[in-house]
Amino acid sequence: MSMYKVLGLMSGTSLDGLDMAYCHIWEEDGHWNFSIKQTKDVPYSDEMREYLKNAIYLSDADHAQLHKDYGMWLGEQSKLFIDELGEEIDFIASHGHTSHHRPEDGITFQLGDGQFLANTSGKQVVCDFRTKDVSLKGQGAPLVPIGDRLLFHEFDFCLNLGGISNISFEKNDERIAYDIGMANMPLNYITHKMGLPYDENGNLARSGKLDHGLLQKLNSLEYYRLPYPKSTGYEWFTEKVIPLVNASTSANIDLLHTLIHHNCEQIAFSVHKYSSKPQNKLLATGGGALNQFFMDILQEKLGPNIEVVIPTKTLIAYKEALVFALMSVLRLEGKTNVLKSVTGATSDSCSGEVFFPQGS
Known part of the structure; x- marks a missing residue:
């Protein structure tokens, strides 16, 4: 039995803030189990909320900049929380914040650049769980x-x-x-x-x-x-x-x-x-x-x-962050984490991009 220690990050359409859940996840006797060990909610500033809400209207260059900046901000918040926990985690699972979702056009985008998140937090990151399913003609949602x-x-x-x-x-x-x-x-x-x-x-x-x-x-x-x-x-x-x-x-x-x-x-x-x-x-x-x-x-x-x-x-508050933590575990184990019966894709998939911290 392997116990995974994962920090799940979730930012939803309600734009309340960043939900962070430190979870233990393990499989035993063919059943997955979890324990939410500690949580933290980081409210968005008015400026951040407006920036994210209006991301859909940004130019390509400004959108790319927000993608990087938000990734760094996620990394900073993750590092602070991990320091508060006082124990090692295995990796971070990040949903990001959806700025564009038009699966009928083959488009979905979650803000929060995984490489910048990994570099800033110093931890391995699994993110971008929707794109692969959309490429398989799925809705890319829901994932939970x-x-x-x-x-x-x-x-x-x-x-x-x-x-x-x-x-x-x-x-x-x-x-x-x-x-x-x-x-x-x-x-x-x-x-x-x-x-x-x-x-x-x-x-x-x-x-x-x-x-x-x-x-x-x-x-x-x-x-x-x-x-x-x-x-x-x-x-x-x-x-x-x-x-x-x-x-x-x-x-x-x-x-x-x-x-x-x-x-x-x-x-x-x-x-x-x-x-x-x-x-x-x-x-x-x-x-x-x-x-x-x-x-x-x-x-x-x-x-x-x-x-x-x-x-x-x-x-109630952290279920989605928990599920993205589970999805990251499934991704790293090479198991299905997105279901075609849910999204309408041509096949089930093992979705998510993996990033490792680079530089000092």
């Missing part, structure tokens, strides 16, 4: 389902509520997963307008009223009618969702209330469509699982036959 299958197989559904919502489950001995739609991205869009980082426990949303017209327009978006495999991101949100939200004359609290109902209706539709047992367990993670109003409405829409399981706050 390999972790759902190997680490959380006791649950019928695994739901992640980050900036967007995605789900994974087993169907006919294949792992199926796709991006349902939105989660925190539109909620953060509204709260930032209100001068707030987020709506704690969904208290503001709970006090709002339903905008039936907006709800109907959101539920009518074409994306929801597309078959899986499918994935979405910030481009879709800015092009299709923001105009509908901005056209509404409802108060901000009513928008928050309506958006949560919309999110939960779309999630419930997906779960009910693929629920094949009398009783099911759904694991909810990601920042949305910390929003109590979100969870209350989700359980209401799902009904009594589907139990929403909310794990520890550590797992």
